[in-house]
Amino acid sequence: xxxxKKVLILTGxxxxxxxxxxxxxxxxxxxxxxxxxxxxxxEAFNGVLNEPQEIIKLTSKRTAGIHIRGGTIxxxxxxxxxxxxxxxxxxxxxxxxxxxxxxVKKLNDLHFDAIINIGGDGSQKIxxxxxxxGVPIIGVPKTIDNDLSATDLTFGFQTAVQIATDSFDxxxxxxxxxxxxxxxxxxxxxxxxxxLHTAIAGGAExxxxxxxxxxxxxxxxxxxxxxxxxxxxxxxxxxxxxxPKDGTITASAGEKESEHVRLGGVAFQLxxxxxxxxxxxxxRETVLGHVQRGGSPVAFDRVLASLFGVKAFELALEGKFGHxxxxxxxxxxxxxxxxxxxxxxxxxxxxxLVQAAKGLGISxxx
Numbered sequence: 001x002x003x004x005k006k007v008l009i010l011t012g013x014x015x016x017x018x019x020x021x022x023x024x025x026x027x028x029x030x031x032x033x034x035x036x037x038x039x040x041x042x043e044a045f046n047g048v049l050n051e052p053q054e055i056i057k058l059t060s061k062r063t064a065g066i067h068i069r070g071g072t073i074x075x076x077x078x079x080x081x082x083x084x085x086x087x088x089x090x091x092x093x094x095x096x097x098x099x100x101x102x103x104v105k106k107l108n109d110l111h112f113d114a115i116i117n118i119g120g121d122g123s124q125k126i127x128x129x130x131x132x133x134g135v136p137i138i139g140v141p142k143t144i145d146n147d148l149s150a151t152d153l154t155f156g157f158q159t160a161v162q163i164a165t166d167s168f169d170x171x172x173x174x175x176x177x178x179x180x181x182x183x184x185x186x187x188x189x190x191x192x193x194x195x196l197h198t199a200i201a202g203g204a205e206x207x208x209x210x211x212x213x214x215x216x217x218x219x220x221x222x223x224x225x226x227x228x229x230x231x232x233x234x235x236x237x238x239x240x241x242x243x244p245k246d247g248t249i250t251a252s253a254g255e256k257e258s259e260h261v262r263l264g265g266v267a268f269q270l271x272x273x274x275x276x277x278x279x280x281x282x283x284r285e286t287v288l289g290h291v292q293r294g295g296s297p298v299a300f301d302r303v304l305a306s307l308f309g310v311k312a313f314e315l316a317l318e319g320k321f322g323h324x325x326x327x328x329x330x331x332x333x334x335x336x337x338x339x340x341x342x343x344x345x346x347x348x349x350x351x352x353l354v355q356a357a358k359g360l361g362i363s364x365x366x
Contacts, residue, residue, distance in 0.1 A: 002035040005113040007316060009058065011072040012044035012080065012119040012126070016142050017297035018155035018305035021067035022118050023074065025309020027058050033317070038063075039112070040073070044119070045126075046080040048106050049099060055110070067302055070295045081122065083129055104133045114316035118142050120154075121341065124324055128337040131322040138315050139324030139337055140308050144293060147191040149345035150335045151326035155305040160187070160292040161197045167288055168202035168237065175233040178282065181223060181274070185267035185287040188239030192347050194292070195239040196354070199362055205234045206363045208270070210241035211347045212354075214365025220277045222363045227281060234281070240266055244273065307332045 009026055011019050023040065030036040041047030042054035056062070056074075066073055079086055082103045084096040107115065107130075114136050117127045120143035127139045141148045144160040164186050175182040186194045192209020199207035206222060208214050226232040243266075267285040274283060297305065304327065311325045311332045323334040347354065349366075358364070 004035050004037060006037050006039060006111065007114040007116060007313065008039045008041055008048075008055070008107075008110070008112045009074065009116045010041040010044050010047065010118065011074050011076045011142070012117065012123040013076060013078050013142070014120070014144070015071050015076050015293055016144050016156035017070045017159040017293070017295060018301040019072040019074075019076075019118060019142060020069050021155070021297065021302050021305035022140055022142075022309040022312070023058065023072070024063045024067045025306040026116055026313045027060070027063045027309075029310045029313040031060065043075045043077040044080045044123075045082050045103055046077060047074075048110070049080075049082065049085075049103060053106075067306060068296050070293075070297065078122075081126060083126060100129060100133065104130065104135055107135055112136075114138065114313075114321070116140060116312045116316070120145070121148055121344065124148070124337060125341050127324070128322075128341055131337055136316075136319075136321040137337075138312050138321060139340060140312050141324060141326065141340070144194065145188055145191050146193040147345045148340065149343040150324065150340040151328070152330075153304065153327050155301040155308065156293075156297065157193065158300045159295070159298045160194050161201065162298050163292050163295065164194055164198040164237075164288060165201040167286070167291070168198055168204070168235065171286060172202065172233075172235050175235050175284075179227075179231050179233055181234045181236065181279065181281050181283045183236045183238060183267045183270055183283065183285045185238050185240055185265075185285070185289075187288070187292050189241045191345060192239040192242070193345075195237045195242075196347055196357065199237045200353075200357055200360065202235070202237070203360075204237045204362055206236040206365065207357060208236065208238040208242040208365060209347055210239055210243065212349055212364045212366050213243055213245040215245050216273050216277050216365070219363070219365045220274065220279055222365075223274070223279055223281070230280070232281075236270070238266055238270055242266055242270075 038058040047054040085099045118140040144156040146157040171182045324340040
């Protein structure tokens with residue numbers, strides 16, 4: 001009789017449409033092998049580190065039909081990096097400590113034969129660190145920002161773009177009716193993929209992304225071209241990490257236990273800049289925020305996430321640890337975690353996507 005083997009799944013970082021489809025994909029493929037049991041860690045690695053531990057068995061009942069649901073049944077956190085783990089001190093301050101060796105010991109004690117870590121750039125850097133310490137780990141790329149360079153696309157991105165485009169379409173009609181400038185802020189801390197795709201899909205006049213700092217005077221001139229005798233309208237898409245050429249991003253201090261500053265509010269900053277620069281038209285701001293992360297994944301993301309889940313488990317069967325699944329040239333492949341975390345996927349200024357957007361008359365303020 002074959003020895004029963006165990007695989008542990010976890011989801012880390014921000015939530016994302018398609019996470020449940022990956023979990024289901026891993027679980028359904030694993031059950032075909034008869035001698036594999038599937039488990040999930042609650043809130044990424046916190047489920048392993050917590051006392052008592054929060055690890056659940058992913059039965060067929062638990063994973064049935066979850067591929068159509070947004071979020072993650074395993075919950076998630078961006079405050080559980082085992083390499084920089086937030087620990088509250090006696091005086092109430094937060095100190096970040098390295099608990100990776102403790103985590104490795106706990107995983108070894110649990111006798112898991114494979115760990116599947118579903119997450120973005122930060123999560124896969126954790127995967128690489130744990131693999132180097134001997135953990136049998138496989139990565140699955142997840143981010144609505146599409147900012148992992150080792151895969152052509154990440155699941156969740158198409159859903160986020162669809163949500164943003166639907167919202168943008170609604171703002172176009174009210175901008176036209178009231179002769180307004182409408183500014184819509186979307187996610188995109190360091191990469192402007194959501195903003196760029198939304199601008200092209202929605203027909204924006206202006207698209208502002210982190211990779212191309214903008215000149216406010218050029219934006220004013222672009223807006224003025226759209227108005228005659230006070231009538232006209234302009235729709236702007238701006239990524240939360242966009243910044244002017246002579247300024248910085250709009251950010252506030254992050255939550256106490258988070259490693260990151262908190263972005264958001266750039267739409268209001270841009271609105272003030274435009275008014276100060278002499279724009280006479282009425283300006284309104286809309287911040288989509290976490291709406292982009294929620295809801296049921298579109299069909300494309302369900303398919304991609306499901307394929308990633310199946311591939312991740314098959315890599316475990318092959319003993320191909322230290323790899324991350326990826327979409328390359330319309331094929332599901334694997335890349336090493338070292339390759340996966342080597343380069344950040346920025347929008348390149350000279351890419352055809354940016355040049356085509358400019359060909360469509362979209363201004364980046366550069």
